[in-house]
Amino acid sequence: xxxxxxxxxxxxxxxxxxxxxxxxxxxxxxxxxxxxxxxxxxxxxxxxxxxxxxxxxxxxxxxxxxxxxxxxxxxxxxxxxxxxxxxxxxxxxxxxxxxxxxxxxxxxxxx
Amino acid sequence: xxxxxxxxxxxxxxxxxxxxxxxxxxxxxxxxxxxxxxxxxxxxxxxxxxxxxxxxxxxxxxxxxxxxxxxxxxxxxxxxxxxxxxxxxxxxxxxxxxxxxxxxxxxxxxxxxx
Numbered sequence: 001x002x003x004x005x006x007x008x009x010x011x012x013x014x015x016x017x018x019x020x021x022x023x024x025x026x027x028x029x030x031x032x033x034x035x036x037x038x039x040x041x042x043x044x045x046x047x048x049x050x051x052x053x054x055x056x057x058x059x060x061x062x063x064x065x066x067x068x069x070x071x072x073x074x075x076x077x078x079x080x081x082x083x084x085x086x087x088x089x090x091x092x093x094x095x096x097x098x099x100x101x102x103x104x105x106x107x108x109x110x111x
Numbered sequence: 112x113x114x115x116x117x118x119x120x121x122x123x124x125x126x127x128x129x130x131x132x133x134x135x136x137x138x139x140x141x142x143x144x145x146x147x148x149x150x151x152x153x154x155x156x157x158x159x160x161x162x163x164x165x166x167x168x169x170x171x172x173x174x175x176x177x178x179x180x181x182x183x184x185x186x187x188x189x190x191x192x193x194x195x196x197x198x199x200x201x202x203x204x205x206x207x208x209x210x211x212x213x214x215x216x217x218x219x220x221x222x223x224x225x
Contacts, residue, residue: 038153041221043202043204044216046213046214046215046216049213051212093214096209096213097160098145099206103154104153
């Protein structure tokens with residue numbers, strides 16, 4: 001069974017701090033790894049994504065790292081803001097088809 | 112920018128009745144559309160993957176007879192939930208795959224069955 005494991009389940013950080021979320025996967029054919037941000041009552045919004053040919057992608061305060069050998073990826077949020085409080089999902093797929101989602105991390109940024 | 116609109120945003124239907132939801136990609140051509148259901152516990156289930164001019168592929172536990180999908184062009188898809196019951200409730204999400212692999216989701220249609 002294809003699985004994507006995500007940790008931690010929940011996380012609280014102080015405003016201005018750095019948030020680190022991690023995921024691991026099993027299927028070596030996965031080559032596309034997006035991160036989604038979801039607010040209550042909304043659909044998941046694409047935050048940042050990375051292909052398996054890269055090991056790092058940065059977009060403003062958000063950076064995702066990818067380790068193909070260890071089948072792990074992570075999302076770093078620097079200078080975390082209260083507005084970043086949401087649930088974050090990693091996902092994995094082959095070329096965007098049939099995303100397999102992690103279980104999500106509920107992030108709370110305390111002001 | 113790439114946007115995906117879903118409507119209605121929420122709907123309530125009586126047990127045993129059916130409801131149709133729609134999905135429209137704006138600002139990009141969606142080469143494929145995948146329909147997911149997110150449970151109240153926030154887990155995602157893939158219902159089906161639809162590619163224009165190709166057969167729609169349903170995942171295990173989901174059938175065309177229960178969740179018929181129409182995908183007539185690169186910007187529009189619709190799905191009906193037939194004979195909805197309590198176990199069908201959740202947030203139905205349309206994910207549109209752009210040409211550069213990225214998958215964009217709409218805000219979802221929340222189905223409540225009473």
